Amino acid sequence: MEENINLQHGSGGEKMTELLNKIIFHHLDNPILQERHDGAFLDISGKIAFSSDSFVVSPVFFKGGNIGELAVFGTVNDLSMCGAEPKYLSLSLILEEGFSISEFEKIIKSIKEASEKSGVQIVTGDTKVVERGKGDGIYINTSGIGVILPNSKIGIQHIRHNQSVLLNAPIASHGMAIMSQREGLQFDGEILSDTTNLNFTVKKLIATFGDKIHFLRDATRGGLASVLNEITSGSHLGIHLYEDKIQVKPQVKSACELLGLDPVYVANEGVFLCICDSDIRNQVLQILKEENPEASIIGHTTEEHAGKVIMESAFGGKHIVNPLIGEQLPRIC
């Protein structure tokens, strides 16, 4: 087999079949994928969630992960944020002529591992090849189907005054892992992407608290600030944040300072926001802490300052957290 991807690998002919058989079907095999029809046949009943994301992260391999696992975890997490149990993913690839087949295989292996870790199956997909200079190695789209969990009732319309806002993990690690690698920066203490699957944590939350969990959202592109502003603009409520409760790892903080970035705007991959009834906030925190001791209650919703996110510092100072204006970190996911 060749060492690099060429246009024949996207032609629909023998070379493409060879690539699919030797790498994709070889690693990702399962009975549904094996049928190799134009689509997968699935048996599903009830309410489902359906989500799609393209991944164009650069570099493709970064500290703590690569584009393959990111593409699996990204869609798994989007389905989880709908209160669904992720079940099936599609995998569509846009490869650039000249991309290394051994790197390609590493990515597919990582997709396999990430799928197994998340308990999902890759059931259908597509492979296209574009000429050199019309892509950047590999772009991946994953779309996914999940089954809505029993008693789940997630939606911005369920957010009310004085509910609690929790965060499962420190912020800005993914974005700064990518940026420090792009800029060739070194810090005391490695900066690793936080990419991971959140589905089992979400499942536990909903199994335990049902419709007392009102909203879930992973804080990816645009970071925590963007998600919070989406919530305030969609719910017509305000959010009051406690600055000292928002965790940022020390080396991530240093990197942000060096590059003049505010961590609340930096992308995350394994960080999510949970809005729940106030009376269960400590129990929710307990469950989040089982996964990550740095989980915290970062704020509450309020009828005051509707439409605005207000951050209160440990010293009582307050400032508005605005939506992201301009481009902070291109191709972060």
Place this chain on the structure above:
Amino acid sequence: MEENINLQHGSGGEKMTELLNKIIFHHLDNPILQERHDGAFLDISGKIAFSSDSFVVSPVFFKGGNIGELAVFGTVNDLSMCGAEPKYLSLSLILEEGFSISEFEKIIKSIKEASEKSGVQIVTGDTKVVERGKGDGIYINTSGIGVILPNSKIGIQHIRHNQSVLLNAPIASHGMAIMSQREGLQFDGEILSDTTNLNFTVKKLIATFGDKIHFLRDATRGGLASVLNEITSGSHLGIHLYEDKIQVKPQVKSACELLGLDPVYVANEGVFLCICDSDIRNQVLQILKEENPEASIIGHTTEEHAGKVIMESAFGGKHIVNPLIGEQLPRIC
């Protein structure tokens, strides 16, 4: 609003929200998409089909269509070929910095029209922007969910000896529309892409004949020859074709001859193959002819020459139709 896409349009911030609101949500609005969560909430029960395809066609606008409607019809047709009624699509975009926003809007409008024509809804999606020279204007991924039609039983495992093979339309039009445009060729009689939705024809076939329809497949990349070879290799049967029954429009034939291409390897978008019981072949043909008078019965399956596709000419000569080797037409879909 700017005239061209820039990196801010993919940042997750205000510019991205503006682009989504003014163009995507503006044209594609529906109640499910409006929820704007990480995924769409859908109510489905029973067996479904799930399919995904990325579209990288170049040029983006071609005679008879553009990448937008191609992306809708492509996934609609893949679901139809599973014997499903297409219902919901996702739409994920990879835009290149510098791409014209007015062309972008034309494509989104065309997506809207194609969705309406096919009776599907765009319910979720994603937008990414890559730097100039890392893409080619616009790449589109659509994934889709369809509900398996009652009495549908489509699968390569249902193909048996002496079933009939039908084609709904003349072949090679899409590929030659793209190629003649790329090469700047002119012919008597315009060559238009055959891109269209096949779901209503398929629905009628399955409603009328149920499980007497055994296999459906659209002959896209790699053309008719590739689909036929996939069938013979997957079913361990042979296929016997009648050369004079395979229709090619005269101007398409001229273009193929000029470029030294065999029409059976050229990509189609609105052409599909139907394998059914022999005793209903004329009735199936009747239904196909309602849509296109050039539909025809092009061959039959056979236990003879298992694994091979044999073409018989009007004069009785026979030759093997091999799988496509090498690249014929890059970025045709």
